[in-house]
Amino acid sequence: MLTDQEKWYFDHHGFIILPQVILGNDIERMLELGDRWHGMTLEDLPHPLTSTADTHPDYSPTIARWINHIQYADPVFQRLVLNPEIMRVIISLTHSYPVLVDTALTKNYRTSDDIHFHASGQEYEIIDDKPFAGFLNAAISLVDVPKGTGFVCLPGSHKRHFQPPVQTEISIYDGMPTVINLPLMAGDCLIFTEMLFHGARRWTADYPRFTIFNRYRANLPDTSPVATYGDLEGSKDLIPESVYELQQPTTSAQPKRIVQQIVANALKQKSPVTKVV
Numbered sequence: 001m002l003t004d005q006e007k008w009y010f011d012h013h014g015f016i017i018l019p020q021v022i023l024g025n026d027i028e029r030m031l032e033l034g035d036r037w038h039g040m041t042l043e044d045l046p047h048p049l050t051s052t053a054d055t056h057p058d059y060s061p062t063i064a065r066w067i068n069h070i071q072y073a074d075p076v077f078q079r080l081v082l083n084p085e086i087m088r089v090i091i092s093l094t095h096s097y098p099v100l101v102d103t104a105l106t107k108n109y110r111t112s113d114d115i116h117f118h119a120s121g122q123e124y125e126i127i128d129d130k131p132f133a134g135f136l137n138a139a140i141s142l143v144d145v146p147k148g149t150g151f152v153c154l155p156g157s158h159k160r161h162f163q164p165p166v167q168t169e170i171s172i173y174d175g176m177p178t179v180i181n182l183p184l185m186a187g188d189c190l191i192f193t194e195m196l197f198h199g200a201r202r203w204t205a206d207y208p209r210f211t212i213f214n215r216y217r218a219n220l221p222d223t224s225p226v227a228t229y230g231d232l233e234g235s236k237d238l239i240p241e242s243v244y245e246l247q248q249p250t251t252s253a254q255p256k257r258i259v260q261q262i263v264a265n266a267l268k269q270k271s272p273v274t275k276v277v
Ligand SMILES: O=C(O)CCC(=O)C(=O)O
Pocket: 115, 137, 139, 150, 151, 152, 198, 199, 200, 211, 213
């Protein structure tokens, strides 16, 4: 499912960019809903949407706020979590056992807080000659992200053979080659392992930044069950069976039906092209 070039690139950098994974009409709808929800208080959000930003331990009035569980509110976000080009990479990096654990639509203003370097998860390795990532983030930008603002990372830091001295000595504003910043076009998707040290610089454009972060964990057979975040069982009827299945822990030695279906479809398509930064 990943080309040799993509495997090399992801292993080397800890991220990969998939250009133009969503179309203009879908982006417009996502922006319209995102803007509406970001204008609401936590109590006014349509059930089961929430904002764990509002109750986060690091909460500040200028936190880059996010809205969770957006796939329960509109088919456009259901299409996104099943997007074949994104899922091709997620399925490959989770060795066919992904669980969608979280969705979040973030809005950044020029007044939003910086996001300093952080990383999580402990699983990045090569298994059977293929990169395996236990915790992945698919960040889809809904607006153009100019150079110098937005996502930054320490490329290669996901390998973690040594701890980087990030807290005190490396700033998100440091430059190349240690820190790299990734400009994106609206509709591009950046997939990174959460083991990669990453953060975000202050937003500088005169329009807000909207980004969707869809997070997936790997749940290989015979490992502890991985569950989606939040108590969402009661809202099951709001999402298609395929999305529901993607959110469930692994219960059999066979990949989920939705995974098998995406793989079968992908194998019929031509190899896609990823952007090399
Ligand atoms: O805004 C960004 O691009 C970074 C977001 C981030 O650090 C995260 O989702 O963990």
